[in-house]
Structures are given as C-alpha cells and as structure tokens.
Amino acid sequence: EDQxxxxxxxxxxxxxxxxxxxxxYTVSGLRGLFWYRQDPGKGPEFLFTLYSAGEEKExxxxxxxxxxxxxxxxxxAPKPEDSATYLCAVQGGSEKLVFGKxxxxxxxx
Amino acid sequence: DVKVTQSSRYLVKRTGEKVFLECVQDMDHENMFWYRQDPGLGLRLIxxxxxxxxxxxxxIPEGYSVSREKKERFSLILESASTNQTSMYLCASSxxxxxxxxxxxxxxxxxxxL
Numbered sequence: 001e002d003q004x005x006x007x008x009x010x011x012x013x014x015x016x017x018x019x020x021x022x023x024x025y026t027v028s029g030l031r032g033l034f035w036y037r038q039d040p041g042k043g044p045e046f047l048f049t050l051y052s053a054g055e056e057k058e059x060x061x062x063x064x065x066x067x068x069x070x071x072x073x074x075x076x077a078p079k080p081e082d083s084a085t086y087l088c089a090v091q092g093g094s095e096k097l098v099f100g101k102x103x104x105x106x107x108x109x
Numbered sequence: 110d111v112k113v114t115q116s117s118r119y120l121v122k123r124t125g126e127k128v129f130l131e132c133v134q135d136m137d138h139e140n141m142f143w144y145r146q147d148p149g150l151g152l153r154l155i156x157x158x159x160x161x162x163x164x165x166x167x168x169i170p171e172g173y174s175v176s177r178e179k180k181e182r183f184s185l186i187l188e189s190a191s192t193n194q195t196s197m198y199l200c201a202s203s204x205x206x207x208x209x210x211x212x213x214x215x216x217x218x219x220x221x222x223l
Contacts, residue, residue, distance in 0.1 A: 032209015043113075043199050043214035044152075051209060087152070091209045095140050095159065096167070101151040 002027040002092045006100035013078055013107050021073040021103050023088030033071050034097065035064050036087040044087055078107045111136045113215035115200050121221045128187040130218050132200030139205035141183035142212060143167075143175060145196040152199065158183055190222045 005024045013019055025033065032051055036044035048057040050066040057064045061082060063074040073086060085104045089097040116131035134141065142157040144167075154167030156175040164175050172194060176184045183202075187194055197219050201212040 030209075032211070034209070034211050036214075041217070041219075043201075043216045046211045046213055049209060049211050095203065095210075096142075096154060096157065097212055099152045101149070 002090060002098040004088055004090055004098050004100035006086075006088050006103045008103060009101070010104040011106070013075075013105070015079055015107055015109050016077050018074070018076045018078070020075070021086055021105070023071040023073070023100055024069060025071070025088070025090045026069075027090045027092040027098070029093050031091045031093075033066055034089045034091070035062075035071070035073055036089065038085045038087060038102070075105070078105075080107045080109050083107045111138075111202070111213040113200055113202055113213055115198075115215040115218050117218050118216065119219050119221075121223060122187075122190050123223055124190060124192060126187075126190050128190050128220070128222075130185040130187075130198055130200075130220070132183045132185070132215060133181055134183075134202040134213075135181065136202065136204075136213075137180065138202035138213075139180075140203045140210075140212075141177065142201040142203075143173075143183065143185045144199045144201065145169070146199055146217075147196050155185065192222050194220065195222045196220060 035047040038044040048064040053068045085102045087102045089099040113134045143155045144152045158177045174186045199217045201214045203210040203212045
C-alpha cells in the first residue's frame with residue numbers, strides 16, 4: 001500500500017531562518033511526487049512535481065529535492081508570507097494521489 | 110492557469126436533506142476528484158472520475174454519490190446528510206493518464222450539517 005509520512009507536523013521559524021520539511025514515501029512505481037501549499041480556508045495550491053531520484057525544482061525561496069525514499073522541501077530565508085500548511089503527495093500506478101497529513105509552517109517576523 | 114470552481118464556499122444544511130456540491134473545471138481535464146478534509150485526518154478521497162459517466166469509489170464513499178454528465182462538471186451528492194458529514198469538501202482535476210499529473214484544486218466548500 002502506498003504511504004506518505006510528513007515530518008515534523010508543525011514547525012515554527014523566525015524570519016530568515018532556513019529549514020527543511022521531510023516527506024518519506026513508499027510507492028509501487030513512482031509516477032510523480034507533488035508538493036502543495038495550503039492557506040487556511042483555501043484549497044491546496046500546486047507547487048512542484050518531481051519524477052525521479054536526483055531531480056530538483058525551485059521556486060522563489062522554495063527548493064524541492066527527491067531521493068528514492070524521501071523528498072525535502074527546503075525553505076531559504078523564509079518570510080512571514082511563507083506561513084502555510086505544506087502537503088506532499090505521491091502517485092503510483094493509478095490516477096489517485098496519496099497525501100501526507102501536512103506540515104504547518106509558521107514564520108514569525 | 111487551471112481554474113477549478115466550486116459553487117459554494119459555505120453551506121449549511123439540515124440532517125436528512127439531500128445535498129448537492131458542484132464543481133466545474135475549465136481546462137478540458139479528463140480526471141476529476143472529490144475529497145473531504147478534516148483536522149488530523151488529512152485529505153480523504155471520496156470518489157473520482159476518469160471520463161464522462163465514469164466513476165470510481167475512493168477510500169470513503171459511504172453516504173455519497175457522484176454524477177459526471179459533462180466533462181467539465183463533477184457533482185457530489187450527499188443522499189441523506191448526517192452530522193458526521195460536516196467537513197471541508199475539495200474538488201480537484203487532473204489532465205489524464207501518462208507521466209504523473211498534478212491535481213489542481215478548487216477553494217473548497219465548508220459544509221455544516223445541523
């Protein structure tokens with residue numbers, strides 16, 4: 001059974017304090033690993049797709065990386081507007097995505 | 110940009126009512142999905158659809174049904190609403206088969222059953 005575990009469940013940072021969010025996964029035949037950002041009261045917003053180990057994607061202060069067992073979302077010099085819940089999901093052999101429970105990031109000014 | 114539109118942001122209904130949640134996407138996507146999201150439980154898949162008039166059960170289909178009469182529209186139906194169906198409901202769509210395709214979400218409907 002495909003599974004996704006995100007850690008930590010919550011993270012509090014000071015503005016400018018870089019850190020990484022972890023997504024561990026098991027899946028039969030990875031077709032894609034996805035990162036989303038979700039603001040309170042809104043739907044998840046798509047950030048990145050990673051397809052194979054070694055791949056990296058960047059967007060502003062965010063960088064996503066992928067190994068055969070984990071993905072990391074690195075946040076460099078975060079700002080308060082980066083505060084959100086970050087979700088990781090994998091797609092294996094079907095059209096369904098398997099989501100982690102998310103990681104709530106708070107960046108204090 | 111992909112746009113997924115859910116008909117209501119907030120909805121209040123009574124126990125036993127039949128409730129319809131509507132979702133429309135504007136990118137000619139093949140796949141559409143309905144989730145519910147509850148604190149501590151994450152996103153749970155209710156139903157999904159590969160094509161018009163096609164539907165598949167997700168992980169928690171009990172008490173729900175769906176309808177997809179047109180490619181762009183996917184409806185979730187609560188046959189007889191109960192208080193344990195109070196939740197945030199999210200609709201999503203994705204392009205189709207092949208290499209991993211991200212799902213794009215609407216802003217959700219917060220449904221309260223009294």
